[in-house]
Amino acid sequence: MSQAVSINHQDEIAVISINNPPVNALSQAVRSGLVKCVSAAVAEQSIRAIVLICTGRTFIAGADISEFGKPPLTPYLPDVLATLEGCPKPIIAAIHGTALGGGLETALACHYRLALNGSRVGLPEVNLGLIPGAGGTQRLPRIAGLENALDMITSGRHVKAEEALEMGVVDELSSENDLLKIAIEFARKILTRDKTWPRSSEIKLEDSSVNQGVLKNWKTRVSKKARGQESPLAAMESIKNAIQLSFAEGLKKERELFLTCMASPQSKALRHIFFAERAAAKLPESVANTPIEIRTTAIIGGGTMGRGIAMCFANQNIPVKVIETDQEKLDQALNAIEKTYAKMVTSGRLSEDQRQQRLTKISGSCNHASLAQVDLVIEAAFENLEVKHSIFRSLDQHCRPDAILATNTSYLDIEAIASAVREPSRVVGMHFFSPAHIMKLLEVVRIPQTSATTISTMMKLGKQLGKRTVLVGNGFGFAANRMYSAYGREGQQMLLEGVTPIQLDQAMKNWGMAMGPTAVLDMSGIDIGYNARKQNPNPPDDPCYFRPANLLAERGYLGRKTGRGFYRYDPETGLASEDLEICALIREEALKLGVKQRDLSENEIQQRMIKAIATEGETIMSEGLATRTSDLDVIWVNGYGFPRWRGGPMHFSQSIDR
Ligand code: 3HC
Secondary structure: OOOOEEEEOOOOOOEEEOOOOOOOOOOOOHHHHHHHHHHHHOOOOOEEEEEEEEEEEEOOOOOOOOOOOOOOOOOOOHHHHHHHOOOOOEEEEEOOOOOOOOHHHHHHHEEEEEEEEEOOOHHHHHHHHHOOOOHHHHHHHHHHOOOHHHHEEEOOOEHHHHHHHHHHOOOOOEOOOOOHHHHHHHHHHHHHOHHHOOOHHOOOOOOHHHHHHHHHHHHHHHHHHHHOHHHHHHHHHHHHHHHHHHHHHHHHHHHHHHHHHOOOOHHHHHHHHHHHHHOOOOOOOHHOOOOOOOOOOEOOOOOHHHHHHHHHHOOOOOOOOEEOHHHHHHHHHHHHHHHHHHHHHHHOOHHHHHHHHHHEEEEOOOHHHHHOOOOOEOOOOOHHHHHHHHHHHHHHHHHOOOOOOEEEEOOOOOOHHHHOOOHHHEEEEEEEOOOOOOOEEEEEEEEOOOOOHHHHEEEEHHHHHOEEEEEOOOOOOOOHHHHHHHHHHHHHHHHHOOOOOHHHHHHHHOOOOOOOOOHHHHHOOHHHHHHHOOOOOOOOOOOOOOHHOOOOOOOOOOEEOOEEEEEEEOOOOOOOOOEHHHHHHHHHHHHOOOOOOOOHHHHHHHHHHHHHHHEEHHHHHOOOOOHHHHHHHHHHHHHHHHHHOHHOHHHHHHHHHH
């Protein structure tokens, strides 16, 4: 028998256990082991039922993604699952952790499903540019109904066990800890209760006008939401087959669609980013060390960033103190946090209990003496070196000598900030993105003096806060803002060449970016970048450098907050419209600068913008400011709305260069 799958008997019940760390993925060894163990259980006459259970932290989390893109190995998963469903003895899937993708498909091919409270199930294949390829699109609609299947498969969302029970995906839930014991009891119960075992492939789905209507509505919804991503639509096509074709035909077509998706550039890009995100969390050996535990934190500054960062900690149950310079500012900050949580309750994103729990984690003070016992301080004050210096001098006096001192600067020199303290090995950058409690990206910025313990602690903390955390080096704008600046600069150059803000934004949105670059500037405030550029110790010697944005900032057209920026904003509705005066102003400036006016195609705009990012990324790598090229992709996908299905700017550029 394969080591990854084993079988033992508990009287008349066979227990098949999968043990394939870390997540019990369905590798070739697991697939072949499953077939062998089921055959052995069928052959053994004393066995009347089979429990399928997994060791370790989770039930099967899916097919083995590392096998994708390589020649497929037998036995194929759909055949394995046909063996399971066709087994004459009932099979009970005992689920804990997450049953995802091929893992849930395996459970759906079993005759019964039992789950521990707190476990989750899902078919997240669309997130890898795939569709479920082992019967998920055929079995789930039969078991959970068409609408639930469309929701789960096209979104890829993880569904809590309680909801899965309501949908009929799970037959029973248990809150006891001993899953094996409960599963064996369940097996004994069904042996006395049931004469035949439900087989999902035998359930009939009607090709009725009601179902047709449901499909039509979902197609409109999914097309709108997918925005360029192919797999959710391919999944819909396969789900449609579940009502129009026989199970066997539907399964055959599902496999064809699955293999087509697997070969697509989108799936390659999404698989790249899946592994890139996990790789980014791994530290190079030179800086890996045992992290210390962060039990209490303080944030200096209760402005927008400080509040958002404080919520990140409270959301993870870590006590956090907000420090302000006076009581009025502190009250403002704490009230704003309360309001944000209250809004989340109103919109249903948070329960009242959660809101209260989170608020108990947040306290405030106007006194640095209250920092004496905290493990970590994150300074989130103004972007001004003098201000930061004086704060760090005070931290040096008031904090424990081993407390970590972090700055949330976006571009200031962290070595210069660290010069204010006696022990710079505990100084590090923690660059959150706004709004900090929502944005996934976190840059941990190290300076040469930062100790391995400090770095390891911050990387672990980033994961604990639910962030995609990337380690970068110290340099103006670090990695993220520096690349974004190269992207912005190229856009600004094209505005001078005659592209309008609308054309530029539309081109990048059509390419898949969540927002266009000038709309982003208007939203965040044109003065932010303007002031940041002024702090650049080595600005480029180029009169065109961000000239349109600088021009607007100098005239007080700062974007949404002033009603005018690259666009004009309706004071009542906030709706943006083209501002022809601004277009003329930019053109006039371009003529003064001697920039030739011309028409640029959408394709040229897109290519130049992405090339600008990738070129800057290569420079960042050559300067040793990031660990892996793929870390830069993680930054873009999680920080700047870069389409995941394009894999990030570095992956995209490399794939077209090949
Ligand atoms: N195949 C291979 N390796 C996998 C994997 C998979 N399906 N899922 C996770 N891993 C690996 C990760 O790469 C990581 O490896 P590393 O430690 O060497 O970096 C390790 O398992 C742990 O993963 P995470 O760091 O993500 O651990 P978490 O505890 O944070 O999350 C998880 C666990 C929720 C299971 C998450 O890993 C996950 O979402 N995995 C992917 C699930 C998925 O997409 N399944 C569908 C696959 S496609 C499929 O099944 C096709 C079928 O229809 C035919």
